Amino acid sequence: MPEPILAARGLVVELGGRRGLFRRAPAVRAVDGVDLAVASGETFGIVGESGCGKTTLARALLGLQREAAGEIVLEGRTVSGHHPLAARRMRAAVQYVHQDPGAALDPWWRVGRTLAEGLAIHGVTDRAEQEARIAETLAAVGLDAAMAQRYPHELSGGQQRRIGLARILLLRPKVVILDEPTAGLDLSVQAAVLRLLRELRARFGLTYVFISHDLSVVRRVCDRVAVMYLGRIVEEGSAATLFREPRHPYTRALLAAAPHLDGRDTGPSLPGDPPSLRAVPHGCRFHPRCSMAIPLCAAQDPAPEPAAPGHTVACHRWRDAPTEHRDAA
Numbered sequence: 001m002p003e004p005i006l007a008a009r010g011l012v013v014e015l016g017g018r019r020g021l022f023r024r025a026p027a028v029r030a031v032d033g034v035d036l037a038v039a040s041g042e043t044f045g046i047v048g049e050s051g052c053g054k055t056t057l058a059r060a061l062l063g064l065q066r067e068a069a070g071e072i073v074l075e076g077r078t079v080s081g082h083h084p085l086a087a088r089r090m091r092a093a094v095q096y097v098h099q100d101p102g103a104a105l106d107p108w109w110r111v112g113r114t115l116a117e118g119l120a121i122h123g124v125t126d127r128a129e130q131e132a133r134i135a136e137t138l139a140a141v142g143l144d145a146a147m148a149q150r151y152p153h154e155l156s157g158g159q160q161r162r163i164g165l166a167r168i169l170l171l172r173p174k175v176v177i178l179d180e181p182t183a184g185l186d187l188s189v190q191a192a193v194l195r196l197l198r199e200l201r202a203r204f205g206l207t208y209v210f211i212s213h214d215l216s217v218v219r220r221v222c223d224r225v226a227v228m229y230l231g232r233i234v235e236e237g238s239a240a241t242l243f244r245e246p247r248h249p250y251t252r253a254l255l256a257a258a259p260h261l262d263g264r265d266t267g268p269s270l271p272g273d274p275p276s277l278r279a280v281p282h283g284c285r286f287h288p289r290c291s292m293a294i295p296l297c298a299a300q301d302p303a304p305e306p307a308a309p310g311h312t313v314a315c316h317r318w319r320d321a322p323t324e325h326r327d328a329a
């Protein structure tokens with residue numbers, strides 16, 4: 001793989017730890033030793049159940065959440081180990097499209113004002129230049145310039161997502177983290193947003209980190225995919241390999257539970273209770289829910305191993321996983 005544009009090594013992010021005079025709430029490790037490398041120009045997917053740490057990982061990559069350990073490298077430069085304000089400045093080339101697009105917009109401001117404010121923060125204060133860049137960017141995301149006069153509540157879900165994209169494109173990012181970019185959209189709007197994302201990637205030379213619950217979307221748009229479970233990446237590989245020959249029992253369960261495109265609504269739900277960061281199991285974190293677990297699994301945490309070139313799996317029994325070709329999502 002060529003030099004990654006964005007990489008993390010041994011990344012740990014702790015949340016919620018609070019020291020008081022009389023009590024100390026223990027922190028939870030929402031990201032617990034993540035290694036990843038995103039190649040320039042690719043769409044890198046991150047999937048996993050709700051609460052597994054996807055958004056926290058994104059916030060750490062952005063510099064909004066300080067890492068407790070590990071390193072983040074952007075374009076060959078170490079950018080971790082800084083106070084969030086400095087970290088965010090160093091990582092301006094990485095921008096984030098919010099999981100809830102409405103939440104990123106001020107409800108009392110016309111869209112144009114929000115967009116102009118973003119430009120002003122980044123040093124573009126000339127009114128005429130602001131207006132020209134906003135009109136050009138609205139056109140790039142397929143919106144009329146008149147949209148700048150609207151308030152957020154006057155926008156549809158699809159329009160809000162386009163405005164969310166315009167907001168960050170104005171800042172000329174290299175890497176864009178898209179958090180659930182198609183959640184809650186009708187299929188036709190979803191398809192239009194995905195088409196737009198593809199066009200923008202080519203036109204502006206962008207690299208995407210694509211976080212999604214929707215495996216059918218991930219399969220269609222991502223080049224590579226990482227599967228997260230309780231703050232860890234348990235399997236990573238090309239989208240083609242991962243969907244055809246998943247090796248980790250969790251990935252297999254996730255694919256089996258995904259809504260299918262063949263008309264079936266959902267598959268069997270994932271076994272066992274949803275995991276909690278407050279009680280991370282010993283050994284392999286997935287062992288209480290895993291149909292392939294053996295005594296070793298409860299005793300020893302499996303390290304990631306290469307199953308094939310570019311395909312990594314953290315499971316003691318990945319070699320025993322049946323290798324029938326799947327076509328789940």
Ligand SMILES: Nc1ncnc2c1ncn2[C@@H]1O[C@H](COP(=O)(O)OP(=O)(O)OP(=O)(O)O)[C@@H](O)[C@H]1O
Nearest residue numbers: 015016028030049050051052053054055056057277
């Ligand atoms: N301030 C906090 N203190 C303690 N725990 C937190 C805090 N914020 C988030 N968490 C926990 O951290 C975990 C990771 O949350 P995160 O939002 O990263 O998950 P996610 O994978 O993005 O989920 P979703 O798919 O629902 O968006 C969750 O279990 C959440 O409950």
Ligand code: SF4
Nearest residue numbers: 284287290297315316
């Ligand atoms: S290490 Fe064991 S428990 Fe964990 S996924 Fe593999 S077989 Fe299942």
Ligand SMILES: [Mg+2]
Nearest residue numbers: 054055056099
């Ligand atoms: Mg999230």
